[in-house]
Amino acid sequence: MIKTVHATIVVERDYPVPPARVFAAFAEPDAYRQWHVPNGEWVTNRFAYDFRIGGELLAGFGKPGESRYVNKGRFEDIVPNERIVSAGTMHDGDTRLSSTLCTIELRAEKGGTRLKLTDQSVFYDWETPEDRRGGWTEIAEKLAAFLQRDAA
């Protein structure tokens, strides 16, 4: 049996747009779907996203045509333009890899937005906190590219 690992991961990133724009990238399903997976070659093949407190999300993603990874979650708290708290489980096929409490905080700063993501997780299987940190860093970068495209 693999021993569980508990970790807290914080990723911060600045975006040159107001908090309402960053919030909208999380709040609108069609926007979120465009940037939420870490790997540039992966695509989202299954997607359900009910952005309200108590609403559920499901994203299946991987190589084109595959949904190897499935993230299931629930929105626990939403404060428009300021905070999103969600909890959920990442799966590799039928195997539960990890469960996460994720808090996104947005703060207006110098004409833009400071995003602070706090990931508090328990890892059950092969996924590690280092994998997760790398994933969030890539996702934060994809969000930057999305916001730039969105502004163009």
Next chain:
Amino acid sequence: MPSTQQGSFTLERIYPATCARVFRAFADAEAKTKWFAGGDRWALLERRFDFRVGGSERLKGRWPDGTISTFDATYWDIVPETRIVYCYAMHLGDRKISVSLATLEFEGAGQGTKLTLTEHGAFLDGYDDAGSRERGTGELLDSLGKSLAN
């Protein structure tokens, strides 16, 4: 302006009972009701218990000072006699004070069972926990121990 304060704690208990019995204290509605409540002067208002991955639990009650507390949990991982993971939100009245991810791990320890509880929390909007969640959770684990003795 909303604020959020994250924190974590770990508690351990060793119970003189089998893993199956300690696990059952969390998995079975009747066994859990014996210890998971607010005490003699606390009045139960609502109870729901659906112990399965994706299932939810609610415990709502009124304290002697009139405060109504609500525990709303969703189960994210269950491995019988080994592990339980759930996320819960706590409300005091209409105010959401925290969202937490709790992991319970069960392992044999001699003739008994070691229970390790790891809790990650996000405390919301100035609610000052000041260690009360850790103390309260510890008291619940002690009540669990007493329920096993009966």
